[in-house]
Amino acid sequence: MKKITMKDVADKAGVSKSTVSQYINNRYEYMAPATKERIENAIEELGYVPNYVAKSLKQKKTATIGVIVANMLHSFTTEIIRVIEDTCNQNDFHIFVCNADDNPEKEQAYITMLMAKQVDGLIIFPTMGNRELYKQLKKAQFPVVFIDRKVEPVLFPTFMLDNDKTSELAVERFIKRGRTKICLVGQSIESGITPRIERIGGYKKALFHNGLHVNEKWIITGDSDGINQQLQSLWQDEEARPNAFFAINGMAALNLLLFLKEHSIHIPEDVSVITMDDSPFLAASSPAITVVAQPNSQMGIDTANMMIGLIGNPELKKEYQVFRYPPTLIERESV
Amino acid sequence: MKKITMKDVADKAGVSKSTVSQYINNRYEYMAPATKERIENAIEELGYVPNYVAKSLKQKKTATIGVIVANMLHSFTTEIIRVIEDTCNQNDFHIFVCNADDNPEKEQAYITMLMAKQVDGLIIFPTMGNRELYKQLKKAQFPVVFIDRKVEPVLFPTFMLDNDKTSELAVERFIKRGRTKICLVGQSIESGITPRIERIGGYKKALFHNGLHVNEKWIITGDSDGINQQLQSLWQDEEARPNAFFAINGMAALNLLLFLKEHSIHIPEDVSVITMDDSPFLAASSPAITVVAQPNSQMGIDTANMMIGLIGNPELKKEYQVFRYPPTLIERESV
DNA sequence: CTGAAAGCGCTAACAT
DNA sequence: ATGTTAGCGCTTTCAG
Numbered sequence: 001m002k003k004i005t006m007k008d009v010a011d012k013a014g015v016s017k018s019t020v021s022q023y024i025n026n027r028y029e030y031m032a033p034a035t036k037e038r039i040e041n042a043i044e045e046l047g048y049v050p051n052y053v054a055k056s057l058k059q060k061k062t063a064t065i066g067v068i069v070a071n072m073l074h075s076f077t078t079e080i081i082r083v084i085e086d087t088c089n090q091n092d093f094h095i096f097v098c099n100a101d102d103n104p105e106k107e108q109a110y111i112t113m114l115m116a117k118q119v120d121g122l123i124i125f126p127t128m129g130n131r132e133l134y135k136q137l138k139k140a141q142f143p144v145v146f147i148d149r150k151v152e153p154v155l156f157p158t159f160m161l162d163n164d165k166t167s168e169l170a171v172e173r174f175i176k177r178g179r180t181k182i183c184l185v186g187q188s189i190e191s192g193i194t195p196r197i198e199r200i201g202g203y204k205k206a207l208f209h210n211g212l213h214v215n216e217k218w219i220i221t222g223d224s225d226g227i228n229q230q231l232q233s234l235w236q237d238e239e240a241r242p243n244a245f246f247a248i249n250g251m252a253a254l255n256l257l258l259f260l261k262e263h264s265i266h267i268p269e270d271v272s273v274i275t276m277d278d279s280p281f282l283a284a285s286s287p288a289i290t291v292v293a294q295p296n297s298q299m300g301i302d303t304a305n306m307m308i309g310l311i312g313n314p315e316l317k318k319e320y321q322v323f324r325y326p327p328t329l330i331e332r333e334s335v
Numbered sequence: 336m337k338k339i340t341m342k343d344v345a346d347k348a349g350v351s352k353s354t355v356s357q358y359i360n361n362r363y364e365y366m367a368p369a370t371k372e373r374i375e376n377a378i379e380e381l382g383y384v385p386n387y388v389a390k391s392l393k394q395k396k397t398a399t400i401g402v403i404v405a406n407m408l409h410s411f412t413t414e415i416i417r418v419i420e421d422t423c424n425q426n427d428f429h430i431f432v433c434n435a436d437d438n439p440e441k442e443q444a445y446i447t448m449l450m451a452k453q454v455d456g457l458i459i460f461p462t463m464g465n466r467e468l469y470k471q472l473k474k475a476q477f478p479v480v481f482i483d484r485k486v487e488p489v490l491f492p493t494f495m496l497d498n499d500k501t502s503e504l505a506v507e508r509f510i511k512r513g514r515t516k517i518c519l520v521g522q523s524i525e526s527g528i529t530p531r532i533e534r535i536g537g538y539k540k541a542l543f544h545n546g547l548h549v550n551e552k553w554i555i556t557g558d559s560d561g562i563n564q565q566l567q568s569l570w571q572d573e574e575a576r577p578n579a580f581f582a583i584n585g586m587a588a589l590n591l592l593l594f595l596k597e598h599s600i601h602i603p604e605d606v607s608v609i610t611m612d613d614s615p616f617l618a619a620s621s622p623a624i625t626v627v628a629q630p631n632s633q634m635g636i637d638t639a640n641m642m643i644g645l646i647g648n649p650e651l652k653k654e655y656q657v658f659r660y661p662p663t664l665i666e667r668e669s670v
Numbered sequence: 671c672t673g674a675a676a677g678c679g680c681t682a683a684c685a686t
Numbered sequence: 687a688t689g690t691t692a693g694c695g696c697t698t699t700c701a702g
Contacts, residue, residue, distance in 0.1 A: 003395075005695055016673045021697060032671060047471070052451040053397065054695035057388045057678050060338075073417060078408055085434060094448065097432050099420060113429065116387040136382070257619035281616035284592035340679055351689045356681060367687060389679035392694050 004048045012042035024050055056118060064094040065307055066114035068107055070125040070148070072099040074250060076277050076296060077125070080147065083300030084123065091308050093120070102191075104129025111137075120311045123303055126151050128192045143310035147303045149194045154320045157310070159303045161294045162324040163195050167202030167246070168209075169292050169329045170274040174244040175210055177335050179272045182207070183218040183234070183242035185227060185252045196221070199248040199276075218242055227255045235263065244272040244335075250279065253289075272335040287333035295325050339383045347377040359385055391453060399429040400642055401449035403442055405460040405483070407434040409585060411612050411631060412460070415482070418635030419458065426643050428455070437526075439464025446472075455646045458638055461486050463527045478645035482638045484529045489655045492645070494638045496629045497659040498530050502537030502581070503544075504627050504664045505609045509579040510545055512670050514607045517542070518553040518569070518577035520562060520587045531556070534583040534611075553577055562590045570598065579607040579670075585614065588624075607670040622668035630660050 006024075010017045015035060022031060023039045042048070056062040065088055069077045081097055088095050096119060100107035104127045111133060114122060121143035126134070131151060137144050138155045146158040167184075174182050184203050189196045200221075204214050217240060220230045234240060245260075247253035253275035260267060267273050267287055274290045275282065282289040302323065310316070341359075345352045350370060357366060358374045377383070391397040400423055404412045416432055423430050431454060435442035439462045446468060449457060456478035461469070466486060472479050473490045481493040502519075509517050519538050524531045535556075539549050552575060555565045569575060580595075582588035588610035595602060602608050602622055609625045610617065617624040637658065645651070 003695095007695080017696080018674080018698075019672055022672090025697085035671080049447060049450050051392075051453060051695055052448075053388055053392045053453045054678090055697075057386075057392050057680090058695080058697050060678070062388065073410070073413055075408070075410075078413055082408060082434060094431075094433075094452075096429075098429075099417060112384060113387075115384050117429075118386060118388045254615045254619055257616075261619060261621060261623070279616060280589045281592075281614060281620065284589055284596060285616065285620040286596060288596070338679095342679080352679090353681075353690080354688055357688090360681085370687080386679050389694090390681075392696090393679080393681045395694070 004046045009042045013038040062118050066119040067097045067123045079296045080300040084304045087304035145307045157306050157320045158322045163198035164202035166327040168206040170246040171206035179244035181242040182244045185220045186248040231259045247275040250277040267334045289334045290332045292327045339381045344377045348373040397453050400456050401454040402432045402458045414631045415635040418632050419639045422639035480642045492641050492655045493657045498533035499537035501662040503541040505581040506541035514579035516577040517579040520555045521583040566594045582610040585612040602669045624669045625667045627662045
């Protein structure tokens, strides 16, 4: 089963390749209606599909955007990918999604691979471990947009949640309810991932503004095991027990919920809980969990549009501002 | 910022393009060490990245596999994508993921697009709406593998859950607990999506084998609204009330859980619940939900390996068997 | 309105 | 051990 090429269509229709090319690219202006029809039929009969690889080579553009996500098992991520895909499709771009798994080496390998594949631009949830590479991309004036996390200096347009506000929303909700012994639970901040650091910063600021002091013991970060152990030991000391928990991401929320369940600590009677990254299950669970949600769709749409704009006019500014999005509190039953 | 090509490297190293090509493709056999080093340096200094588009055009293969998923917001889907990506990467293939959104037209557009991009093969979660297209792919002997759903006749290797067994596991667990008024909840079966149909079939068989009769009112399918309404009206009639619910996918589970919550129907005191598609949240909720889980990783690995095998030796058989995977019951607190 | 021809960046015989 | 050459399938001037 030989591949059908443009030449086959041209031969069958009795015209030259270039005329077929015109047809494929919807430039019928000066084409005789009869010619057009003959080409149409030939394509139909042969089942011809144009070869984008050849087209891309010639045009030096692929109409595809590489998307490198930090963790694609996260619903936050998939929701954003989905709107990015929609927005790109509307503008005749395709996206090539890669999962860096929060691993800088994988990220680097994917960036190189996507460049080799000649993508027209890159949307990245940066791992924070490839500053040098980002600089090179900037020097090459390659279109890049960051989302969710920022890398200093801000070489590329960056779209992020207002993480300070996020923590403020949670803390003030707890205070309103009269719970001031507030514990924050999150994943490791060792690799310097901005949202985590900013949310902790925002938590401290919010406590301060409300005249509460920061208890370092009430800032728990780590992997599943680490979080669990710290939760355990924190709970030993009855004096030190918090009466409210703010989980700053889905994984931390899970560990927290599991811990509370195991120890038969009741929500909201014993402790209040607010988590981030809404999931339908959080609304369906008992009690339904109050969350701070982020405007995923808008962030995805804006990111994609910025990317498309950059591809159209790849003149990068020296430095960029970070675009911030306001979080919202979705009140349910856990506070 | 001009793109660096192989010619630039060749000039700089004082060799010909073909020698550079040899180097790039790790064929150093007959290459003088000095030459190798000069090329190495030239590449380094120039920051040369090979152009895969040109390579693909020449070699008539792209080392990329297209993956068309039915719904990428589903955790079942993302988990499988992840292992497919890993398996492909280990074999030096890349994957291009597209989200058909359970829409046959989108699926068709993506198939055409991916063919145009010259992918070497296609892994598809089929929407069931493109039988003709599948036949054409078969006729062209194009490597395709189906996952999750089957299309009759089985033109391509197909990897699926043993859906009969799935329902049997749930039904028998309910019976063991003494709950025989078992209601099944699922999404619409109008478009003929196999897992849904098979799970309903399996449910009926399991009831029959256990001497229970099938009550059509206890088979609820539809979209969120539809499920909700049917649940409402079913619950009106106290005589007809089931005492066990089997939700055959994540979305149905959500609707069910929400309904039970709203009506303060307690799990497991009032009704038993088993759902499908495990999610960490199901383990953390109160009560923790018993689920029937599928071996996602194994299915993904086998699917990817089959695809890679097919690409290596694209001789499709006339017809294929369906590879079935056994589900497992994860007992928690909801039965 | 249509055709001829050059070339995108790379690979793979085939020479040397 | 390295260079020469002929395309891969398409687009795009430029002629006619």
